Amino acid sequence: MKRIIIIFLFFGLCLQLVAQKNKVDSLVVLLKSAKDTGKVNLLNELSKSLWYYQLDKAAEYNTIALRVADSINYQKGLAEANRCRGVILSFRKDSTGMVYLAKALTIFKNINDKRGIAATLNNQNAFYIRQGNLAEALEGSFASLKLFQELNDQEAVGAVTNQLGYIYSQQSDFSTALDYFLKALEIRRQIGDKPGTAFSLTRVGDMYEKLNKLPEALDYYQQAYKLAQTVGRNQNLVDVTISMGELFQKQGKYDEALSYYNISLKAAEDFYGKDSVFASYQLIGDVYLAQKKYGLALVNFEKALDIANKKRPSESAALLHSIGELYYEQGDYAKALENANASLGIAQKNKTFTLIKDASFTLSKIYAAAKDYPKAYQYQLQYDLAKDSVLNQDLNRRLASLQQSLEIKNRQTQIDLLSRDQQLKESELNRQKQQRYAFIIGILLFLILVIVLARSNRRKQKTNYLLQNTLSDLKATQAQLIQSEKMASLGELTAGIAHEIQNPLNFVNNFSEVNNELIEELESELKSNNNDEAILIAKDIKENEQKINHHGRRADAIVKNMLQHSKGGGANKELMDINKLADEYLRLSYHGLRAKDKSFNADFKADFDDNVGKINVIPQDIGRVLINLFNNAFYAVNEKLRAQSSQLTADYKPLVYVKTKKTNNKIEIIVKDNGNGIPQNIVDKIFQPFFTTKPTGQGTGLGLSLSYDIIKAHGGEIKVETKEGEGTEFIIQLAPI
Numbered sequence: 001m002k003r004i005i006i007i008f009l010f011f012g013l014c015l016q017l018v019a020q021k022n023k024v025d026s027l028v029v030l031l032k033s034a035k036d037t038g039k040v041n042l043l044n045e046l047s048k049s050l051w052y053y054q055l056d057k058a059a060e061y062n063t064i065a066l067r068v069a070d071s072i073n074y075q076k077g078l079a080e081a082n083r084c085r086g087v088i089l090s091f092r093k094d095s096t097g098m099v100y101l102a103k104a105l106t107i108f109k110n111i112n113d114k115r116g117i118a119a120t121l122n123n124q125n126a127f128y129i130r131q132g133n134l135a136e137a138l139e140g141s142f143a144s145l146k147l148f149q150e151l152n153d154q155e156a157v158g159a160v161t162n163q164l165g166y167i168y169s170q171q172s173d174f175s176t177a178l179d180y181f182l183k184a185l186e187i188r189r190q191i192g193d194k195p196g197t198a199f200s201l202t203r204v205g206d207m208y209e210k211l212n213k214l215p216e217a218l219d220y221y222q223q224a225y226k227l228a229q230t231v232g233r234n235q236n237l238v239d240v241t242i243s244m245g246e247l248f249q250k251q252g253k254y255d256e257a258l259s260y261y262n263i264s265l266k267a268a269e270d271f272y273g274k275d276s277v278f279a280s281y282q283l284i285g286d287v288y289l290a291q292k293k294y295g296l297a298l299v300n301f302e303k304a305l306d307i308a309n310k311k312r313p314s315e316s317a318a319l320l321h322s323i324g325e326l327y328y329e330q331g332d333y334a335k336a337l338e339n340a341n342a343s344l345g346i347a348q349k350n351k352t353f354t355l356i357k358d359a360s361f362t363l364s365k366i367y368a369a370a371k372d373y374p375k376a377y378q379y380q381l382q383y384d385l386a387k388d389s390v391l392n393q394d395l396n397r398r399l400a401s402l403q404q405s406l407e408i409k410n411r412q413t414q415i416d417l418l419s420r421d422q423q424l425k426e427s428e429l430n431r432q433k434q435q436r437y438a439f440i441i442g443i444l445l446f447l448i449l450v451i452v453l454a455r456s457n458r459r460k461q462k463t464n465y466l467l468q469n470t471l472s473d474l475k476a477t478q479a480q481l482i483q484s485e486k487m488a489s490l491g492e493l494t495a496g497i498a499h500e501i502q503n504p505l506n507f508v509n510n511f512s513e514v515n516n517e518l519i520e521e522l523e524s525e526l527k528s529n530n531n532d533e534a535i536l537i538a539k540d541i542k543e544n545e546q547k548i549n550h551h552g553r554r555a556d557a558i559v560k561n562m563l564q565h566s567k568g569g570g571a572n573k574e575l576m577d578i579n580k581l582a583d584e585y586l587r588l589s590y591h592g593l594r595a596k597d598k599s600f601n602a603d604f605k606a607d608f609d610d611n612v613g614k615i616n617v618i619p620q621d622i623g624r625v626l627i628n629l630f631n632n633a634f635y636a637v638n639e640k641l642r643a644q645s646s647q648l649t650a651d652y653k654p655l656v657y658v659k660t661k662k663t664n665n666k667i668e669i670i671v672k673d674n675g676n677g678i679p680q681n682i683v684d685k686i687f688q689p690f691f692t693t694k695p696t697g698q699g700t701g702l703g704l705s706l707s708y709d710i711i712k713a714h715g716g717e718i719k720v721e722t723k724e725g726e727g728t729e730f731i732i733q734l735a736p737i
Contacts, residue, residue, distance in 0.1 A: 024049050040069045040077035047084045051091060059088050079107035083120050090127060098127055118147035134167050158187035162200055178207035198227040198236040202243055209247055217247060237267040245283060254287050278307040294326050317346035317355045324362055336366050357386035508548050515541050573616045579608040579660055582669060585623055586658055589630035602637050602654035609661040615736050621710045628703040629671040629730050636675025636728065669732040677724040
């Protein structure tokens with residue numbers, strides 16, 4: 001419910017505060033006599049001053065600034081104008097704003113303008129956060145933080161530190177988020193930034209609430225509330241009172257919750273206007289509904305609904321559902337049906353499965369209470385379908401969250417590695433500089449030379465000691481990255497297993513529901529002494545039970561079979577049917593990718609040699625190699641299809657081909673695709689650790705490196721043959737028993 005907080009986070013860190021109208025007027029007066037670079041600077045200032053409340057006018061000034069800066073080759077002004085254009089487009093939710101921000105960043109880097117670089121990085125971070133690309137936002141935040149620290153801009157340092165806390169909180173890493181919010185709080189207190197301090201106090205309270213440390217959360221909320229009352233900026237008051245109300249509501253202290261929600265309502269109306277109090281009305285209505293004060297709940301829900309219909313149509317579905325539930329509790333089934341049906345219609349239009357599920361369940365209850373059992377059953381079935389969709393969405397969301405979390409950890413590790421590498425380089429440069437100074441001074445005074453060399457020798461020993469420690473840390477970090485790659489591989493397996501097991505589970509659920517209905521019919525026939533009909537129904541139930549048992553054993557076999565290959569731990573070799581292993585992981589790879597991306601589609605074929613037989617391998621390790629090669633092959637053909645979809649003929653079909661054969665006392669596994677192939681200039685690098693051709697965030701660069709090591713450990717070889725534009729073929733050679 002914290003819409004105000006999200007807006008504050010996204011734009012409070014990236015943009016300047018709203019300019020006063022008299023400032024705009026004075027800039028317009030100055031603009032009339034300005035020329036060249038001065039004119040560009042004024043145009044940029046006008047654009048930034050207007051983009052909060054007159055976006056079209058800001059865009060007009062920005063267009064002129066871009067043209068004038070380009071005509072006089074004023075690079076700093078041109079960079080700032082491109083940055084302004086990127087921000088203006090971001091307000092319009094236009095993704096092309098990133099193109100202008102990239103131009104601005106390039107120019108700022110060329111002229112070594114650190115403040116411009118840092119500001120542009122923050123603008124890009126706002127885009128990344130809205131897109132859910134938290135790994136890129138994390139990297140950009142650390143980069144801008146370093147620049148602001150070098151510029152000694154403590155206000156910006158506090159803002160970016162607060163942003164880092166938000167990024168980690170979005171990944172549910174509340175402990176790390178709390179650390180950053182506390183750091184931001186300390187900085188803002190030191191510089192006397194009262195609005196920022198109030199905001200950070202509330203965020204610290206939120207994290208303690210997430211960690212279920214409610215007394216600590218209340219303590220920080222109360223500090224924020226006390227400070228917000230003295231600041232005179234009501235968005236801080238709205239922010240903290242909503243958080244306090246939610247905390248008391250969670251504890252069942254409804255009177256206290258209502259008190260703070262009412263304060264947030266008045267503060268929001270005073271600062272943002274009447275159309276901004278949607279959240280407060282809805283929260284107040286929720287409290288009254290929990291207290292079963294239906295009349296008061298209805299009044300507040302209808303006020304929120306009125307605002308939603310005008311400003312937030314997509315959010316009216318939830319309110320209509322709440323109103324429907326309210327009428328159901330009062331026994332007014334006609335009005336309950338009206339509101340629940342309206343909620344369902346909007347939810348179906350927006351494909352909001354959670355609300356479809358809730359509204360369908362409410363309609364089923366209403367029709368059941370009205371004794372219209374066919375319709376009650378119809379909506380119960382719709383509820384079951386929507387519930388399955390929500391479960392699938394939740395599974396996909398959890399898998400995406402796991403992948404995003406792993407990406408953030410990998411990105412954090414890379415940042416740490418780069419930081420350590422930079423420290424080592426600086427240490428080496430300092431050492432070389434000191435040696436040169438020692439040599440020059442030594443020419444003048446031999447005694448000083450002896451002293452300096454002795455000190456230099458001690459420093460060298462210390463540096464070597466630090467280098468050895470750092471090397472150990474790097475090896476440990478590499479081991480962590482390898483483990484992350486293994487976890488990512490396990491994530492791919494999980495997606496495939498979920499897809500494979502869905503069909504037998506659907507059969508089990510469907511036959512179970514049918515049997516429930518047949519049992520009711522059986523009871524009815526027995527009561528009516530219709531023994532012949534009862535015997536037929538019992539036969540149907542028995543047949544259905546056999547089907548349930550069959551599909552249950554099928555699901556059990558799938559899980560046991562897949563987990564045998566995905567388990568970690570031991571490294572014991574065992575005799576395995578390589579054809580069966582390749583076939584299982586091929587299907588796992590395909591279904592796993594389909595589970596993550598419904599638009600993904602490709603054909604695959606298998607040609608297995610029956611003479612291959614069983615070979616002595618570590619199944620889970622060979623499985624990692626196979627799923628890595630299959631994933632890369634499917635990725636290659638899918639990328640070719642996407643990149644050339646407008647140019648390809650109808651004959652092109654993405655294809656992954658898998659073959660096994662026994663030749664020259666060796667077993668070969670061949671994985672071939674008809675993608676774009678690998679450029680010849682990088683073929684020799686593909687087995688190197690951390691080398692990847694995938695875009696940032698889609699690959700760690702460890703998959704093929706680990707595969708190479710695994711095959712070597714089995715006494716085998718892995719080769720690659722590729723032709724650019726036509727495809728790639730990987731050949732694994734293993735010795736038989």
